[in-house]
Each structure stands twice: as structure tokens, then as C-alpha cells.
Amino acid sequence: MRKRxxxxxxxxxxxxTALRLQRKLRGPLKRGEVEITVVDPHGYMTYQPFLPEAAAGNLEPRHVIVPLRRVLRQCKIINGHVTSIAHARRTATVEIAAGEAWPVDYDLLVLAVGSVSRTLPIPGLAEHGIGFKTIEESIQLRNQVLGLLDRAASTRDEEERRRCLTFVFVGGGFAGVEALAELQDMAHDYLKWLPEMEARPRWVLVEATDHILPEVGAELGVYTVEQLRRQEIEVLLDTRLNSAVGGRIELSDGQVFEAGTLVWTAGVKPNPLVNATDLPKDDKGRLKANATLTLEGHPDAFTAGDNAAVPDLTTEGAFTAPNAQHAVRQAKCLADNVVATLRGEELKPYKHAYVGSVASLGLYRGVAQLYGVKVRGLPAWFIHRTYHLTRLPTLNRKARVLTDWTFALFFRRQFVALGSMRDPYREFDIATGRRDQPSAADTRARASS
Incomplete structure (x- = not known):
């Protein structure tokens, strides 16, 4: 009987997981004994560690995503949203478009929907903030930064110029620090093409705790703060965002100012789909996983990554961190255990040997802690790039990223804000009379949104 x-x-x-299953089940897949279906709304995988470089123009955005249909040729790909899972009936409901949905039956389930940004009920955050988890957000943020720099160079309103030139990032983890450092680097280079503007941008990192980048250790965290401040970035520790109504930033340390950009990278939470299942969850909304990456009480359901509470066998009572290093390694173990389940073999637990963490602080700067060895500056930046290049799926994508980096050694990065990507029908609507010519106020609102 065919297994789904x-x-x-x-x-x-x-x-x-799908890549490894394709390789290990090549024979059964060809004979039709096993069918693998992958459901994802985008149809591609985003290699998130490269998002900061894509936003800053060091990498072509298309090169940091992996099309699922191209690499998973032995799998059935469905571009849609899973809206609910009834594991008791082995059925998932997939919505392709509004009003169009149907059930997909299965025998074995792998639930790996990851996480979404964890927000707080801060006034104005929903209206004026932007996250940094997707390729779309990175492109929009790049467009916004370049667009605001152009506006600041053109306006005669000093108050408007200060607003355009103020960029606030909330969250001192990898996403916030790397995105801020790379975009500040890009803006610094772009200012050379705006000699008429004497005012300098203001970059602010807001962190609620007394340290940043906890993954690389306290010593390198302090070093990172020093480096960012040396790059003229304000690092505000033990500080929280209280309000962002109307783009007016109010911080817990009493500072109040206008900002044209607010980036929220203060943590993640499990994808909301987890709550639309009948599978066991913990008090943080994560799926309860065993060390073998099966769900508690469900040997035919597997999970890993940010949406799962996976026991850390190296530390009693702890769970593995929600990062790419664990996700990639867990996927290997998960796929092997799926194969073992199909063959009636014993499942193996996920146990990792901690390698360390790496972070980029802009071009030619970085920090890294590998096997307890602390590295900083240019060597750490090189390690960061090398490590993530080796983790990037497929030789095709590796070659394209390496080509981008090679060209960047000889040519300046391009500074183009593709503002029309946010509203591609605007010009044609104006031409056909369906929309009036936008006013300056409309343009300002669009630039800061």
C-alpha cells in the first residue's frame, strides 16, 4: 500500500527534509510506493541569514531563495496555505485561494511551518513597523531606506529631513544587528552620491535587555556594542519602545523623536497554524516533540524547527534554540526517522554538538564563536560568509552567491529603490484616469509605510 x-x-x-527523503527513498518514489507532498504558500525557501546582504545590495535577492519545484522534482508541490490539521483523521485542509480549499490526506505528517514575528501591543507598531523575516520585507526595507535618503536630500523642510534620516531597529538579536549594520553600510556608501546633503542619518538600536547577540557570548556582545557605536550607531540597552503612533518614537528612557523607519526584530513565536491542529502544544504554543522529533503520543507525526519544543539532550530540561543551525541538523535526523518509520526500524534521537555562532557587522566586520574560540573583525566576517555559503542549498545557489560576491569586489553596489514594486498599478491607473496624481503628503506616507 502506498505511503503518503x-x-x-x-x-x-x-x-x-524533503531533499533527504528524495535521496533515501529514490527507489520507492519511482515505483510509486511512497508519495511526498510539500505544501507552502510561497513555493520557495528563503535562506534567512543572507537577507541582510540582500537588503544591502551585496546579493541579488533571487539568489537567496530556492525554488521548491526546481529542487524537489520527485515531490508534489502545492502552493497554498494549510488552514487546519485534523491528525486524528490524518487530514489537512489546504486553501489555494479565497474560497478554494480541499482536504489532503496523509499517512505520515511533517509539520514545519516555522515562526512569525512576535509583536507586542505597542501603540503605532502595527501601522508603522516592518519585520525582517522574508525576502519581501528585505526588499521593501531597502527601497524604503534609499527612498528616504533621496527625499531627505531633496526636501527643504529640516523637520522632514530629520524624520527621513532616522532609522530605528528594535531587537538586538542576529536579525536586528545584522540588518542594521548592513543597511547602515549601504546608506554610508550611498551618501557619497548625495554631496548636497550635509545632514547625516541617525541609526538607533533599541534592546530591552542589558546585552545584544547573546548567542556569541558576553565578551563578543560587548565588543559588538563598541563596534556599532564606532560606526555611529546608537545602541540603547535596557530600553523599550513604548509608542510609535504617527511615526513618533517614544522610548522608556524618555527620548521622543520622529522616525521614518521602524524595524521590529524583537523575537519570534510559533506559526499560528500550530493552534489550528489537534496536536499537543506546550505553554508557549510550540508543538511538544520527543528527542526523536516525533510529537508526544503521535509516532506518525514529526516536527522540528522554530514551531517545535525539541529537547536539548546536552542540557537537562532545556530546549534547542530556534535558529538555522538546529533546523538544518534536525531536518537530517527527522528525515532519517521518517525512513526508519516506513521500514519499521528504530528511531534515533536528535543530539547536537554545538559548533558556535557567527554574525556580520557590515562589510568586512563580524564576530564569531566557534568551538569556544572567539574571533572578531575581518576573519569573523570571512567565517560568517564561508559557513553560510556551505549551508546554502544546491550548487546552483552557491555558485550564484559566490558570483555576486566576486563581482562586488570589482564593482560598486547598485543603489536603486524600486518603489513601484509596492504599488505596480499606480502609473497605469493615473494614465487611465482611475487614480489622481498623488500629492506630496501621499508620497510621504507611502515612503514611510
Whole structure:
């Protein structure tokens, strides 16, 4: 009887699991004994560690995503949202478009939908903030930064110029620090093409705790703060965002100022789909996983990554961190255990040997802690790039990224804000009379949104 494997999510865990299953089940897949279905709304996997470089123009955005149909040729790909899972009936409901949905039955389930940004009920955050988890957000943020720099160079209103030139990032983890450093680097280079503007941008990093980048250790965290401040970035520790109504930033330390950009990278939470299942969850909304990456009480359901509470066998009572390093390694173990389940073999627990963490602080700067060895500056930046290049799926994408980096050694990065990507029908609507010519106020609102 044919076994049906349903993989929900095409991120790190979903893609790497499917790739390994294709390789290990090559024979059964060809004979039709096993069917693998992958459901993802985008149809591609985003390699998130490269998002800061894509936003800053060091990498072509298309080169940091992996098309699922191209690499998962032995799998059935469905571009849609899974809206609910009834594991008791082995059925998932998939919505392709509004009003169009149907059930997908399965025998084995791999739930790997990852996480979404964890927000707080801060006034104005929903209206004026932007996250940094997707390729779309990175492109929009790049467009916004370049667009505001152009506006600041053109306006005669000093108050408007200060607003345009103020960029606030909330969250001192990898996403916030790397995105801020790379975009500040890009803006610094772009200012050379704006000699008429004497005012300098203001870059602010807001962190609620007394340290940043906890993954690289306290010593390198302090070093990172010093480096960012040396780059003229304000690092505000033990500080929280209280309000962002109307783009007016109010911080817990009493500072109040206008900002044209607010980036929220203060943590993640499990994808809301987890709550639309009948599978066991912990008090943080994560799926309860065993060390073998099966769900508690469900040997035919597997999970890993950001949406799962996976026991850390190296530390009693702890769970593995929600990062790419664990997701990739868990996917390998998960796929092997799926194969073992199909063959009636014993499942193996996920146990990792901690390698360390790496972070980029802009071009030619970085920090890294590998096997307890602390590295900083240019060597750390090189390690960061090398490590993530080796983790990037497929030789095709590796070659394209390496080509981008090679060209960047000889040519300046391009500074183009593709503002029309946000509203591609605007010009044609104006030409056909369906929309009036936008006013300056409309343009300002669009630039700061």
C-alpha cells in the first residue's frame, strides 16, 4: 500500500527534509510506493541569514531563495496555505485561494511551518513597523531606506529631513544587528552620491535587555556594542519602545523623536497554524516533540524547527534554540526517522554538538564563536560568509552567491529603490484616469509605510 508523506512548510526543515527523503527513498518514489507532498504558500525557501546582504545590495535577492519545484522534482508541490490539521483523521485542509480549499490526506505528517514575528501591543507598531523575516520585507526595507535618503536630500523642510534620516531597529538579536549594520553600510556608501546633503542619518538600536547577540557570548556582545557605536550607531540597552503612533518614537528612557523607519526584530513565536491542529502544544504554543522529533503520543507525526519544543539532550530540561543551525541538523535526523518509520526500524534521537555562532557587522566586520574560540573583525566576517555559503542549498545557489560576491569586489553596489514594486498599478491607473496624481503628503506616507 502506498505511503503518503505530507510536509507542511517549505522552509529550512521542510526543504532539507524533503531533499533527504528524495535521496533515501529514490527507489520507492519511482515505483510509486511512497508519495511526498510539500505544501507552502510561497513555493520557495528563503535562506534567512543572507537577507541582510540582500537588503544591502551585496546579493541579488533571487539568489537567496530556492525554488521548491526546481529542487524537489520527485515531490508534489502545492502552493497554498494549510488552514487546519485534523491528525486524528490524518487530514489537512489546504486553501489555494479565497474560497478554494480541499482536504489532503496523509499517512505520515511533517509539520514545519516555522515562526512569525512576535509583536507586542505597542501603540503605532502595527501601522508603522516592518519585520525582517522574508525576502519581501528585505526588499521593501531597502527601497524604503534609499527612498528616504533621496527625499531627505531633496526636501527643504529640516523637520522632514530629520524624520527621513532616522532609522530605528528594535531587537538586538542576529536579525536586528545584522540588518542594521548592513543597511547602515549601504546608506554610508550611498551618501557619497548625495554631496548636497550635509545632514547625516541617525541609526538607533533599541534592546530591552542589558546585552545584544547573546548567542556569541558576553565578551563578543560587548565588543559588538563598541563596534556599532564606532560606526555611529546608537545602541540603547535596557530600553523599550513604548509608542510609535504617527511615526513618533517614544522610548522608556524618555527620548521622543520622529522616525521614518521602524524595524521590529524583537523575537519570534510559533506559526499560528500550530493552534489550528489537534496536536499537543506546550505553554508557549510550540508543538511538544520527543528527542526523536516525533510529537508526544503521535509516532506518525514529526516536527522540528522554530514551531517545535525539541529537547536539548546536552542540557537537562532545556530546549534547542530556534535558529538555522538546529533546523538544518534536525531536518537530517527527522528525515532519517521518517525512513526508519516506513521500514519499521528504530528511531534515533536528535543530539547536537554545538559548533558556535557567527554574525556580520557590515562589510568586512563580524564576530564569531566557534568551538569556544572567539574571533572578531575581518576573519569573523570571512567565517560568517564561508559557513553560510556551505549551508546554502544546491550548487546552483552557491555558485550564484559566490558570483555576486566576486563581482562586488570589482564593482560598486547598485543603489536603486524600486518603489513601484509596492504599488505596480499606480502609473497605469493615473494614465487611465482611475487614480489622481498623488500629492506630496501621499508620497510621504507611502515612503514611510
Amino acid at each position: 508523506i505530507l510536509i507542511v512548510g517549505g522552509g529550512y526543515v521542510g526543504l532539507y
